[in-house]
Amino acid sequence: MPVKLSRALRNKLSASGVAAAFREYEHRFRMEKRKKSEDGERHYKEVNNLYYDLVTDFYEYGWGKSFHFAPRVPGESFKASLARHEHYLAHVLGLKPGMVVADIGSGIGGPLLEIARFSGTKIVGVNSNARQIERARQLTEEAGLTHLAEYSHCDFLHVEASDESFDAAYSIEATCIAPDKVSVYGEIFRLLKPGGEFGAYEYCLTERFDDQNPHHLKIKANIELWGGLLVIDDYQTVDEALRTVGFEMLETRDLAAQDGPSIPWWQPLAGSGLSLTTIRSSSIGRRATRTLIRALEAAHVAPRGTTRVAEGLNQCATAIAEAGRLGIFTPMYFIRARKPI
Numbered sequence: 001m002p003v004k005l006s007r008a009l010r011n012k013l014s015a016s017g018v019a020a021a022f023r024e025y026e027h028r029f030r031m032e033k034r035k036k037s038e039d040g041e042r043h044y045k046e047v048n049n050l051y052y053d054l055v056t057d058f059y060e061y062g063w064g065k066s067f068h069f070a071p072r073v074p075g076e077s078f079k080a081s082l083a084r085h086e087h088y089l090a091h092v093l094g095l096k097p098g099m100v101v102a103d104i105g106s107g108i109g110g111p112l113l114e115i116a117r118f119s120g121t122k123i124v125g126v127n128s129n130a131r132q133i134e135r136a137r138q139l140t141e142e143a144g145l146t147h148l149a150e151y152s153h154c155d156f157l158h159v160e161a162s163d164e165s166f167d168a169a170y171s172i173e174a175t176c177i178a179p180d181k182v183s184v185y186g187e188i189f190r191l192l193k194p195g196g197e198f199g200a201y202e203y204c205l206t207e208r209f210d211d212q213n214p215h216h217l218k219i220k221a222n223i224e225l226w227g228g229l230l231v232i233d234d235y236q237t238v239d240e241a242l243r244t245v246g247f248e249m250l251e252t253r254d255l256a257a258q259d260g261p262s263i264p265w266w267q268p269l270a271g272s273g274l275s276l277t278t279i280r281s282s283s284i285g286r287r288a289t290r291t292l293i294r295a296l297e298a299a300h301v302a303p304r305g306t307t308r309v310a311e312g313l314n315q316c317a318t319a320i321a322e323a324g325r326l327g328i329f330t331p332m333y334f335i336r337a338r339k340p341i
């Protein structure tokens with residue numbers, strides 16, 4: 001039995017009712033998607049928290065400490081490609097010692113720690129999920145980076161920091177989770193000092209996405225539900241939202257469209273699994289994990305409902321790999337924008 005997975009299941013997916021939490025997530029997601037709730041309020045934060053409480057250990061087990069995709073070239077390891085994607089943001093934003101930077105939607109801190117180490121910049125991770133923040137703090141201690149990394153447990157639409165308190169901000173596959181782009185970009189704009197830059201990797205539908213094609217629509221719905229996303233926008237919506245809140249656009253491009261030989265970003269989800277670094281995320285690896293979890297659940301070692309979470313994530317992975325293969329979706333629409341002086 002993989003030691004890491006059993007530890008994760010024991011520690012976090014405790015007897016607190018995984019099955020009930022999963023049902024609650026699905027119900028709330030569908031209500032929020034239709035912008036309906038019993039009390040008339042938006043509950044995107046609760047939806048996200050339910051989702052990340054359920055999936056975080058699976059992500060860490062199957063993917064690692066950085067919860068994002070990356071462009072990759074032949075001869076480059078999966079791990080190196082993730083780090084390069086993170087370093088690229090630090091490089092284009094000119095992060096250096098003395099700056100104070102916000103990481104919007106910081107996960108368990110994998111990218112934050114890598115960027116802090118790479119650039120020497122002080123970074124504040126903003127995240128609404130308490131369990132992820134706890135794990136990030138633990139990893140920060142272990143990495144000996146408490147002097148460069150700190151975390152703020154709050155909603156990225158209402159960040160607990162004063163206006164113009166950051167020299168720069170970045171977000172890796174996280175602002176895509178906001179209920180709408182204008183709200184989240186507007187909050188980032190508020191946080192930046194005049195002249196401060198924002199860089200991000202956005203999830204986007206590409207121009208190949210056809211909203212009349214039932215297969216495309218099904219894939220999109222699966223990515224949304226099982227990926228915890230209320231909406232997936234297209235390039236134009238992202239660009240317009242940045243301009244609407246006042247940003248000056250410096251650069252936007254889809255990094256999935258690379259010149260020269262490359263390994264598709266979605267390959268780790270679709271591949272045969274015959275690589276030590278990507279075996280767990282591959283279709284074979286995911287099947288093996290699901291079988292193992294089913295056995296653990298039957299033996300009452302894993303809480304009831306764990307298999308359902310694994311199946312949901314498997315559907316998400318299959319949908320993302322298919323979307324990547326068809327070229328209708330990208331997780332790396334790169335944006336770089338500046339708050340005018």
Ligand SMILES: C[S@@+](CC[C@H](N)C(=O)[O-])C[C@H]1O[C@@H](n2cnc3c(N)ncnc32)[C@H](O)[C@@H]1O
Nearest residue numbers: 066067068105106107127128129155156172174
């Ligand atoms: C796909 S993960 C990416 C995490 C991290 N950027 C990385 O690449 O490892 C998305 C992150 O956004 C966070 N998030 C989602 N909704 C949020 C909200 N309303 N406020 C703050 N963080 C949020 C999630 O908790 C999660 O950590």
